[in-house]
Amino acid sequence: MTHRLWSCLALAACLPAPAQASGVIRGVLQASVSADAPAAADPYPGRAGSLPGNHGVPHGRPEDAVVWVEHVSPAADSAAATLARNAAAPKLAQKNQSFVPRVLPIATGTTVDFPNFDPIFHNVFSLSPIKRFDLGKYPRGQSRRITFGKTGLVNVFCDIHSNMAAFILVLPHHVFTQPDGAGRFALPPLPHGRYLLRVWHPDLPTLEREVEVPANGDVTVDLAY
Numbered sequence: 001m002t003h004r005l006w007s008c009l010a011l012a013a014c015l016p017a018p019a020q021a022s023g024v025i026r027g028v029l030q031a032s033v034s035a036d037a038p039a040a041a042d043p044y045p046g047r048a049g050s051l052p053g054n055h056g057v058p059h060g061r062p063e064d065a066v067v068w069v070e071h072v073s074p075a076a077d078s079a080a081a082t083l084a085r086n087a088a089a090p091k092l093a094q095k096n097q098s099f100v101p102r103v104l105p106i107a108t109g110t111t112v113d114f115p116n117f118d119p120i121f122h123n124v125f126s127l128s129p130i131k132r133f134d135l136g137k138y139p140r141g142q143s144r145r146i147t148f149g150k151t152g153l154v155n156v157f158c159d160i161h162s163n164m165a166a167f168i169l170v171l172p173h174h175v176f177t178q179p180d181g182a183g184r185f186a187l188p189p190l191p192h193g194r195y196l197l198r199v200w201h202p203d204l205p206t207l208e209r210e211v212e213v214p215a216n217g218d219v220t221v222d223l224a225y
Contacts, residue, residue: 026187066176
């Protein structure tokens, strides 16, 4: 091997690897919103521990869905994690005697804050095997936090108000999103390849679709229940 060839190989080794082409999976999820779920009857109406009014939550809203793909590359996960770090820290708030948002998707290892914005006490707990916890009762202006280290679904409740329920879906990576109120969604960029797209919803069946991300450009996937 000549000295010239060795020099070329050494130079190539020092150069950065070419950027891998990527595309975005985007689309619209169509779902039918049902009437408010009936709020549990309060045996002590007007008590200081409850807020007036009906605190039922509409079911079937597209924004309660979680859209993600399985088996992403470490590079794609790292890029999506960078985007997540630039966004607001995840919170599951207690507001108007409800959990807001109703559904919170996170990646493993994420810490979630649970602030109380109501003028009454709340309690936050879960008996889910993925993460069992009880944050106790605390008033407005206080918050608690929990780190979630295992994948799976965590059901969250308040032991003071039986109408309050939420869902934390812990995923193995950061390539996920939630639709907006019109059902529009867009995942973080992914390298060219074939992926299994999944949609989870607390009120509706799970959807799956195989999707090919092209070498250049995005792909549109419309989904409907």
